[in-house]
Amino acid sequence: MSRNRITQLFGIKYPIVQGGMIWASGWRLASAVSNAGGLGLLGAGSMYPDVLKEHIDKCKKATDKPFGINIPMLYPNIEELMQIIVSSGVKIVFTSAGNPKTWTAFLKKHGITVVHVVSSVKFALKAQDAGVDAIVAEGFEAGGHNGRDETTTMVLIPSVKEKINIPLIAAGGIATGQAMLAAMVLGADGVQLGSRFAASEEGSSHDLFKKEIVAAREGDTHLTLKELAPVRLLKNKFYEDIQKAYAQGASAEDLKALLGRARAKRGMFEGDLVEGELEIGQVSGLIHEIKPVVEIMNNLVAEFNKAKEAVINF
Structure with a gap:
């Protein structure tokens, strides 16, 4: 798997991002994904400020690789969370559920790479205009909170790709290497997986x-x-x-x-x-086992390479 805009932007081995899911994305999951070559994210949406600080500190001890934080901008303690992120030296932040103009300039002023999650071309353009470094375009197949337009990932990715020039990460309905390849053929530079990592041994959600x-x-x-x-x-x-x-x-x-x-x-x-x-x-209908993160990552890469070879030989 060759280096591309996403691996270069984050300084990671594979263009695979773990979704910052509430109640699943603690320091164990984030550090495991980062150690396996992807980008792990802490899910700040289910963390009080002191809990987020604790998870950042533990994640730093568990990995020397890049990791980031996903933060919904509707969070009531967002100003305190942002100060913790800056003071802790976190260098990658994914924002969601709000106007990207609100915090992008503040974060970038502190040397932080900013990615915004969108569910439509309209909001992708707004995020690009706000100065974010990359966009996650999430189709309505995704779990959790979602777009109102019910645009599928297969339609959303090429539609967003057509209108933006910054790196694009595909999300929604991706749990295999084959789906990862399909998303990248449609124009994505990388993928974000939530459900597959929710069903990992390291995920912090209940067994x-x-x-x-x-x-x-x-x-x-x-x-x-x-x-x-x-x-x-x-x-x-x-x-x-x-x-x-x-x-x-x-x-x-x-x-x-x-x-x-x-x-x-x-x-x-x-x-x-x-x-x-x-x-x-x-x-979730394609997820049949709870696996350790390193096995999930290895399977994704192996499936991606096998699918890519099959397409080349078609």
Whole structure:
């Protein structure tokens, strides 16, 4: 696998980025991905400021390779988080769920490489105009919070590639080397994987949730709660309660009350498979084992190279 714009931008071996998922992306996962040649990300969206500082410190001790932080810009303590990121010397930040103009200049002033996550061409252009160094374009196959337009990765990647000139990372529905090659043929410079790493030994989410990921089959996830923030969930009792609420004409306020607080933590981190919010991507149907990160990475690279050779010989 030759060096390209993403490996050069981050100083990594492979153009593979681990998604900064809430309740899954702690220091063990991030450092393992970085040690295996990819870019590990800490998921700041489920961390209080003191917890983020702890994970940064532990990640530094666990790897001497580059790693970064994913931070949703709607986070209430974002100013404190940004100061911790700067003071800790973190050099790569992925921003999401907000206007990239808000923090990009601040981060770049401190020598930080900035990547923004988008789900449409419109927001990709806004991110490029804001001065980010790269873009993650995430199709609606992805787990967790998602775009409202339901644009698939296969359509989104070439559409964004056509309009931007900065490096492009594909996300959503990628868990194999074959999918990685397909994304790069469509114009991506690298890929970001969430669900595949959520079902890793090093992921910080609950083992019961990991087992639900590998048990999932085609059709077991659904994008819902668009009135609040679109999110892809595994179907469980909580999901069925949402559907019953829709059938009864629930308003956005009704849905917000049903969702309550800490529902994602309850499901993914504490292992409540009945009442918890279980965020995962469609590609969970292709994930059949919980594996260590190094095996996942080695498989991705081997599958990529084998698929690339097959295409060349077609």
